[in-house]
Amino acid sequence: MTTRIFKYICALCIICGLTSCMDLDPKADLGDNLVWSKPDNFQLFANQFYGWTRDFQQGASYGSGVVDGPHSDYRSDLVCTSSVNTYSQGTNAIPATDDNFTTLYKRIYYTNLLLKNAEGFADQAAIAAPKGEALWFRAYLHFELVQLYGNAQLLTTPLDMDSEQLYGPRDDRGVVIDQIIKDLQEAATLLPSTPSAAGRLSKDAANAMISRVALYEGTWQKFHNNNTSRAQELLTIAKNAADAVISAGNYKLFYNDQLGKDSYRYMFILEDAAQCNPAGLAKKDNTEYIMTTRHRDGDKMALNVTHAFVGNVCYPTRKLANMYLCQDGLPVEKSKVFQGYALATSEFQNRDNRMNGTMLVHGEKYWNNDGKWRTTWTADDLNDALEANVRSNSGYQTRKWGVERKVDDFYESMDYPVIRYAEVLLNYAEAAYELGESISDADLDKSLNLVRLRVNPNMPKLSNSFVTANGLNMREEIRRERTVELILEGFRIDDLKRWATAPTEMKQDQLGVKMTGTWFEANWTGQARALNSDGCIVMYTDRTWNDKLYLYPLPSDQLQLNPQLGQNPGWE
Numbered sequence: 001m002t003t004r005i006f007k008y009i010c011a012l013c014i015i016c017g018l019t020s021c022m023d024l025d026p027k028a029d030l031g032d033n034l035v036w037s038k039p040d041n042f043q044l045f046a047n048q049f050y051g052w053t054r055d056f057q058q059g060a061s062y063g064s065g066v067v068d069g070p071h072s073d074y075r076s077d078l079v080c081t082s083s084v085n086t087y088s089q090g091t092n093a094i095p096a097t098d099d100n101f102t103t104l105y106k107r108i109y110y111t112n113l114l115l116k117n118a119e120g121f122a123d124q125a126a127i128a129a130p131k132g133e134a135l136w137f138r139a140y141l142h143f144e145l146v147q148l149y150g151n152a153q154l155l156t157t158p159l160d161m162d163s164e165q166l167y168g169p170r171d172d173r174g175v176v177i178d179q180i181i182k183d184l185q186e187a188a189t190l191l192p193s194t195p196s197a198a199g200r201l202s203k204d205a206a207n208a209m210i211s212r213v214a215l216y217e218g219t220w221q222k223f224h225n226n227n228t229s230r231a232q233e234l235l236t237i238a239k240n241a242a243d244a245v246i247s248a249g250n251y252k253l254f255y256n257d258q259l260g261k262d263s264y265r266y267m268f269i270l271e272d273a274a275q276c277n278p279a280g281l282a283k284k285d286n287t288e289y290i291m292t293t294r295h296r297d298g299d300k301m302a303l304n305v306t307h308a309f310v311g312n313v314c315y316p317t318r319k320l321a322n323m324y325l326c327q328d329g330l331p332v333e334k335s336k337v338f339q340g341y342a343l344a345t346s347e348f349q350n351r352d353n354r355m356n357g358t359m360l361v362h363g364e365k366y367w368n369n370d371g372k373w374r375t376t377w378t379a380d381d382l383n384d385a386l387e388a389n390v391r392s393n394s395g396y397q398t399r400k401w402g403v404e405r406k407v408d409d410f411y412e413s414m415d416y417p418v419i420r421y422a423e424v425l426l427n428y429a430e431a432a433y434e435l436g437e438s439i440s441d442a443d444l445d446k447s448l449n450l451v452r453l454r455v456n457p458n459m460p461k462l463s464n465s466f467v468t469a470n471g472l473n474m475r476e477e478i479r480r481e482r483t484v485e486l487i488l489e490g491f492r493i494d495d496l497k498r499w500a501t502a503p504t505e506m507k508q509d510q511l512g513v514k515m516t517g518t519w520f521e522a523n524w525t526g527q528a529r530a531l532n533s534d535g536c537i538v539m540y541t542d543r544t545w546n547d548k549l550y551l552y553p554l555p556s557d558q559l560q561l562n563p564q565l566g567q568n569p570g571w572e
Helices: 003-016 039-051 099-118 124-149 173-190 203-224 228-248 260-267 305-309 318-323 353-358 379-384 421-436 441-446 448-453 464-469 474-486 492-498 519-523 556-561
Strands: 289-293 416-420 510-514 536-540
Touching (some): 124 173, 173 228
């Protein structure tokens, strides 16, 4: 039996709930022609792909189960924890092995296996959906490889382990990106216009992913290689793909009148099991999630999500806090309504409501799933609640992703947004701007301003006249909007890399609250970390950046198996 057939049998055993995949009799005798004889089998095989998307590990469903996947915001400049993150610090080394590398290629093999067998199937219409799913996931997995490692081996057929192609060099990232976009464009023609069930792929998911991929690579080519023609080509694709999702009208930003400014916060913890918000909404009411990693009630998560994020060991930095605009639409250094840092709560006043939707305010009443949870979903719950005490580590604490109902650790059941509509709107705005380094007010109103005003109805729109009148920079404001909207969703470090701003941003000290001359100085006597010249807590200093860090190093075991892969620049 060939390696290829053996791998397929193993996968099919897992999908169909059969006995151990090492028990090959009599299933090994079925043969490919029988296994792939019915449309239902194609769909059964494709179902496994849905377990491969990003999750609360902030970047990947493969590798470590802690909140430090390869795209994790812990590896960026804006959040930290009680111990140093070697990736954020710039001190990571070449690993002996890398589950990300090996798992991605294993999964690509399975997508190719379905697509190869789909070629000869008589009724193509009957297998359109699983074929589209295989194309989408093949693109998704190859894009992971490009983001992590740059050049990658482009695999479009299911190769045996002894294939010469597996032992050849990597393909140029541009070739891989072109195939990714081609796969997604074909997937868009095969997938249904609306998902066949919650969490399934659709045409919008294909176009949304095109906008992400093309924006990423378009800006990479613009800011790293100064390749104007290639950047223009890709940015045009990104803008048009985002526009296709917008024009389809199947999604809109999540907002509920009863939840009001808290709509942003509650969107992330919608569940089906029990009441999980004051408005009694459930996952079915979420109009924003285009593609998700699904979690059902009763399933155990790989991560204790609430404890990982709420008032515990996820620490926002002063830099993130300062990125939130004031209600007059201006940054803290320009705003007349900014209340300063004198009190523990003053910097939260008159700010973008997403700031409080993401971070806890000192003295604020809140709930979690451990000892204090909501029962009536009315103001009465405030009588039995936790009270935020931010006097630890950075002096800032998060609340995003924290459930408020009673539920056992690891058993929260909110979905993870692999793609949500807000990202698509922000992709459109950025692509539109970067195409000509200008953007019309009409395009801003069509995209970015919808995101900004969702929970900030009284904040001025971003417009060209507003930017000019207040001495702002349009690119910086577009990037600011993306950062605060998508924080803790695994975008920041990749954004800094593609913008080529990491050498500036990543070397900065990670700071906490201002101590000197503030409420904290008199009321946080146990604070032992050093202060900088401005009197702010220094969480981590001596941070470094070397341009080799734009890409992860290939693991040494893979280079030993195939020296032609070549190590990434600077890691040799």
